[in-house]
Amino acid sequence: MSLEENRLDLSRIVFIGRTFDEYMAMFGLAEEELKGRTILDCPGGACAFTARANTLGATAVSADIAYGYPVRSLAEKGLEDIAHAMAQLDKARAGFKWDYFSSVEELRANRTRALRECVSDMERYPERYVPAVMPVLPFEDGRFDLTLSAHFLFMYGDRLDYDFHLKSLRELLRVTRSELRIYPLVDLSGKRYGQMDELLAEIAGDGCTTEEVQVPYEFQKGTGHMLKIIKG
Template identity: 55%
Template sequence: MSRDEQRSMNDQQSREESSLELAQIVFIGRTYEEYMSMFQLTEQELSGKHILDCPGGACSFSSQARKRGARPVAADIVYQFDTNELNAKGLQDIEHTMKQMQAAQGAYVWDRFGSIQGLKEERLRAITDCVADMRQYPGGYTAAVLPELPFADEQFDLTLSAHFLFTYADRLDVDFHMQTLLEMLRVTRHEVRVFPTVDLSGKRYEYMDELKSLLEKRGYIVSEAKTSYEFQRNAHTMLRIQKMSH
């Protein structure tokens, strides 16, 4: 059996083991503009670059970055589902989330969106762009079950990871975080950026210093950088993990 066939079997097995149902997921995403702020990116950094967005969700980053000359790939466990099903689920999720936001407005900074209606319009813009791109470039959206990624070593110049690691610290243990970061680093040539560095309560990730120390011992350059993005209060910092220059 070839390595690709083995990997395909492993992928299938992972998906079956995850036994994910569409009802369990929330298919909502951020816009390209939000990504540029969250990760302090410039358009010059994107052009011609192979970029991984993981997990990509319903984000429009890949769609818009592709139009600006980047070579993006999005990876997410949800991409195992049919695009039409994901679109329908995402539109439901946006409606549901906006209703929930009514009671939680104080936990957010509204400078960017202005109101819940403004937020809703941006979330709809993100999923519309994302779904259109998924239909046009299906090969740019890969089903993956972390902490494993079905990509070659150093396939990407840059990996971006938003609102997953650290955010769900109550559900994902420190070993999962470390394995996932090392896997992202395996498939990345230059740098991994993770946003934000706080959990859902707005507290800095409990094991951040431990993770940073472990990564530094492996030779990576690790830093926390303030960004120009803040929606969830206190979520305005990203983790940068850079590889030494080749």
């Protein structure tokens, strides 16, 4: 199955995002690394990264299937999804580490803040939020210095097949001039993506260098590493 074959209606899209600070921790970034760089966040969802990165001197853009819907509809859907996720999380607390967030209420506040920052930026700068259906992106080759991809590839290894993963990785690399970072490397149950070694071997064959890097962010247990891919 691929998303290209299954364009989702709004009721089937989960519009939840992470804060800028979470992004910096997930991808092992420092603010000084952003200034002057072109950056893609894909899929961007309801994340606050693009909004904040642009204020720090980056030229950041988000791409996501959700951006084909009206901003107000996404804002409403985001609040509904946060409420649902928090209710479910109460039943699954054991699968998470409670050091970055100390409580479900603190997590809810952060998810809500990310949504509001994202929606506000979408309203002011709609050109930063580009509708896209992976594994195809509407950008020219080498458009971005750095591409970030969170909570998509590998997380849904049971739903998105190997061919989709490979095509998506190659497409993300096509629009990237220098470096692609992906987080996390496990699925929703915390298991490492089963065909990771095969996938990385193919990417290495394309002339890229890959490295798994520990990062200072692990909310879901087992998610404390990202993949860094440098283009040759």
